[in-house]
Amino acid sequence: MTIKRLTDGQDEIGQPVQVWVDVVTVWANIKTNTGLQTIRADKESSAVPASIRIRRRAGITAAMRAYEGATVYDIKAVQDDTESRERIDLVCEVLSG
Numbered sequence: 001m002t003i004k005r006l007t008d009g010q011d012e013i014g015q016p017v018q019v020w021v022d023v024v025t026v027w028a029n030i031k032t033n034t035g036l037q038t039i040r041a042d043k044e045s046s047a048v049p050a051s052i053r054i055r056r057r058a059g060i061t062a063a064m065r066a067y068e069g070a071t072v073y074d075i076k077a078v079q080d081d082t083e084s085r086e087r088i089d090l091v092c093e094v095l096s097g
Contacts, residue, residue, distance in 0.1 A: 001052070001068045003060060020065060029053040030068060032094060047093040053087050056080075060069035060088065065095075072096045 004020040011017045042094040052066055058066055059069040073092035081087040 001026055001030070001054070001066055003054075003064055003066055005061075005064050007020040021094075023059070023064065024053045026057065028066070028068065033049055039041065050092040050094055053081075054090065056086055056088050060090070066090060066092060070096070 002025045005023050007017050007021050009017055009019040009021075016021050030052050032048055049066045052073060054060075060075070060078050062077055063065060064075050066075060072095040073090070074088050074095050075092050077091040079089045079091060081089065
């Protein structure tokens, strides 16, 4: 799994764009739940929550995304494993995949 952050960059002709760049590649244990039906702005949508456990690492934030193959996870929260302090859990939502 690769963790990425959004940063400023340039396209082929030098125009400013925002791009997702690699921060770190890590081993991950991914668990997804079933689709959760929610109502947003009077429209029904399907959100698929996921939990990703990785080895403890400084600098991972909720502003980042996780990529595993063709699946993209939007990181919503970073939770410490308070028992062993060896891992962190990433609370995510599946964006594509």
